[in-house]
Amino acid sequence: xxxxxxxxxxxxxxxxxxxxxxxxxxxxxxxxxxxxxxxxxxxxxxxxxxxxxxxxxxxxxxxxxxxxxxxxxxxxxxxxxxxxxxxxxxxxxxxxxxxxxxxxxxxxxxxxxxxxxxxxxxxxxxxxxxxxxxxxxxxxxxxxxxxxxxxxxxxxxxxxxxxxxxxxxxxxxxxxxxxxxxxxxxxxxxxxxxxxxxxxxxxxxxxxxxxxxxxxxxxxxxxxxxxxxxxxxxxxxxxxxxxxxxxxxxxxxxxx
Numbered sequence: 001x002x003x004x005x006x007x008x009x010x011x012x013x014x015x016x017x018x019x020x021x022x023x024x025x026x027x028x029x030x031x032x033x034x035x036x037x038x039x040x041x042x043x044x045x046x047x048x049x050x051x052x053x054x055x056x057x058x059x060x061x062x063x064x065x066x067x068x069x070x071x072x073x074x075x076x077x078x079x080x081x082x083x084x085x086x087x088x089x090x091x092x093x094x095x096x097x098x099x100x101x102x103x104x105x106x107x108x109x110x111x112x113x114x115x116x117x118x119x120x121x122x123x124x125x126x127x128x129x130x131x132x133x134x135x136x137x138x139x140x141x142x143x144x145x146x147x148x149x150x151x152x153x154x155x156x157x158x159x160x161x162x163x164x165x166x167x168x169x170x171x172x173x174x175x176x177x178x179x180x181x182x183x184x185x186x187x188x189x190x191x192x193x194x195x196x197x198x199x200x201x202x203x204x205x206x207x208x209x210x211x212x213x214x215x216x217x218x219x220x221x222x223x224x225x226x227x228x229x230x231x232x233x234x235x236x237x238x239x240x241x242x243x244x245x246x247x248x249x250x251x252x253x254x255x256x
Contacts, residue, residue, distance in 0.1 A: 024069065024100060025076040036077045039222065046219050047188055053161040056219065057090075057190040059171040059180045061207035065195035066224035068096045071170035074191075079132035083165040086126070087134045090169040092144035093177065095137035097170055101128075108138025116152045121159060133164075144172075149182035157186050174207040184216035195224045 028036070047054045058071040068091070075087035088109055089097035098105040107124060112135070126133040141147050160167055169187070171180040184190065190211060194204065211218055 024072055028073065032073075033077075036073050037081075039074060039220075040077045040081055043219065051188060053164050053167060054188045055157060055161070055167045055169065055186060057169050057171045057180060057183065057187045057216070058193065059190060059207075060173050060193040060195075061175050061199050061203040062173050063094075063176065065173075065193045065199060067173070067193040068100060068170050070191070070193045070222055070224065071168050072097065072100055075134075075166070075168040076132060078166050078168070079129070082131075084131045084163070085133070085166045085168065086160060086164045087132070088167060088169045089135065089137040090148060090179070090183065091172045092137055092140055092147065092179070093172055095140070097134065098136035101134060103128075103134065103136060105136040106138055108136040110138030110141055110147070112138070112156055113147060113150070113152045116155055119156070119159065121163070145177060145179045145182045148179050149185070153183065154186055174210050175203055181210055181214040181216075184211070184214040187216055189217035189219035191219050191222055193222045193224050196226045198225070 043054075043056070047056075056074075058067050058074065060067040068089075071087060075085050079085040087097065089095045089105075090109065091097075092110065095105060098108075112119060112121075112124070126135050128134050147153065157167070169183070171183065171190075174180050174192075180190065192207065192211070208218070
């Protein structure tokens with residue numbers, strides 16, 4: 001794919017094997033890559049046209065469904081499409097974006113929030129490839145949910161919205177903690193990742209109910225780890241969710 005030019009040293013290290021290397025950015029198999037591009041296209045139909053910057057949360061009902069992998073790859077294909085994109089690791093409990101991308105977690109989101117009143121964003125180098133930037137988690141705070149819902153977070157997002165076309169935020173699973181619901185008031189919408197033959201009906205029901213109660217726009221569901229040759233439209237286990245909640249969709253063969 002190779003459309004990016006990096007200003008970081010040791011660029012080969014960026015694409016060396018990390019967590020599930022075949023499921024990340026330019027290492028994706030052709031079918032999975034095309035599905036992420038389809039997701040990119042479908043998002044363009046569901047997001048408000050009058051928004052200068054779209055802030056999209058990525059979450060799931062439970063851990064292990066591939067939400068972080070989806071966040072990485074969606075941000076990558078959005079940047080590949082010519083947008084200026086920022087990926088934020090907003091999972092301040094068990095962050096994984098830094099680990100997947102082989103980058104340090106510091107400085108990161110919590111550093112920006114701590115220094116928000118005197119913040120000069122240009123002092124931080126979060127650029128990885130031309131128009132694709134990544135903010136890792138930073139040090140883990142004692143109060144992640146409160147921090148994500150804080151006036152500091154709102155102020156930071158207002159600053160970042162002036163610099164990017166898309167901001168993708170990897171968030172913790174909805175059913176485990178309230179973080180995704182807490183930050184929902186700042187989001188354009190949220191995408192729910194569902195791992196095939198992994199998430200249970202009750203877990204999905206609870207997840208969708210919690211998101212609806214938070215009044216966040218559910219942009220759609222992404223079916224992850226779908227098996228080749230099996231169209232997920234025919235899966236009775238998830239069919240109701242496609243009809244009720246989705247407006248964008250896709251699948252990858254990656255795992256969290």
